Amino acid sequence: MKKIKVWDIPTRLFHWALLIGVAFMWYSSGDFDLMEYHMIIGRLILCMLVFRIVWGFVGSITARFTDFIRSPISGIRYLFGRDSSRTEGHNPAGGWMILALMLVLLTQAVTGLFADDDIFYSGPFFLSVDADLADWLNGLHHQNIDYLWVLIGIHVLASIVYQIRGKNLIGSMLTGNKQAEETVEAPEMRSPWLALAIFCVICGLGYYFMW
Numbered sequence: 001m002k003k004i005k006v007w008d009i010p011t012r013l014f015h016w017a018l019l020i021g022v023a024f025m026w027y028s029s030g031d032f033d034l035m036e037y038h039m040i041i042g043r044l045i046l047c048m049l050v051f052r053i054v055w056g057f058v059g060s061i062t063a064r065f066t067d068f069i070r071s072p073i074s075g076i077r078y079l080f081g082r083d084s085s086r087t088e089g090h091n092p093a094g095g096w097m098i099l100a101l102m103l104v105l106l107t108q109a110v111t112g113l114f115a116d117d118d119i120f121y122s123g124p125f126f127l128s129v130d131a132d133l134a135d136w137l138n139g140l141h142h143q144n145i146d147y148l149w150v151l152i153g154i155h156v157l158a159s160i161v162y163q164i165r166g167k168n169l170i171g172s173m174l175t176g177n178k179q180a181e182e183t184v185e186a187p188e189m190r191s192p193w194l195a196l197a198i199f200c201v202i203c204g205l206g207y208y209f210m211w
């Protein structure tokens with residue numbers, strides 16, 4: 001066995017920053033005094049999600065959608081131990097979980113831009129759309145969080161099960177490394193500087209359009 005790099009720095013930073021960010025969003029959502037920060041960090045999370053989507057097309061091999069999104073049948077077969085196709089990155093079932101998490105998070109962040117607390121705080125686009133639509137999006141911002149908790153629960157549970165079975169997925173997401181057989185070639189990694197440049201452009205656009 002040998003050690004190979006499977007997760008690049010941008011993907012790992014995205015993962016752990018998202019974890020901290022979502023924890024803060026949950027904590028701040030119930031505190032009127034923190035709502036201003038809720039709206040700032042929420043916009044930043046939206047920029048991170050957009051970055052991750054772009055990185056899913058131009059990033060390192062294991063970060064790309066083409067590497068981890070297979071057919072739904074393949075995902076189901078993997079869960080029953082009947083799919084032998086493999087990548088050093090996400091497995092076929094994990095890939096669908098990542099996609100679902102990203103879609104639900106994206107919905108949460110985008111609807112936040114139209115949210116309103118009926119007292120003092122409202123998202124930057126709350127007044128830009130028809131009142132009924134804003135109301136619906138605001139409702140979705142409150143309801144969608146339940147779907148997010150369910151997905152996060154499954155995601156954490158699956159990681160713990162893998163950990164108990166001896167697959168150190170959490171350690172891999174921290175160090176970027178995985179144990180692999182000697183014959184396995186390390187996947188190609190893109191430069192973290194490219195990721196930083198993309199992220200800066202997205203944040204610049206986000207600042208221009210969302211403030």
Ligand code: HEM
Pocket residue numbers: 022025026029030038039040041042043045046105108109110111112113114115116117118121122123124141142145
């Ligand atoms: C992933 C990102 C986000 C998460 C996880 C999140 C989570 C939440 C949660 C759990 C609530 C409370 C819902 C409730 O009381 O039932 C909330 C409320 C709110 N959020 Fe977000 N949010 C996010 C992004 C945003 C963004 C980007 C904005 C605006 C820029 C925003 C603006 C608001 C506002 C104004 C409220 C108050 C609504 C009310 O109290 O009725 N959120 N958010």
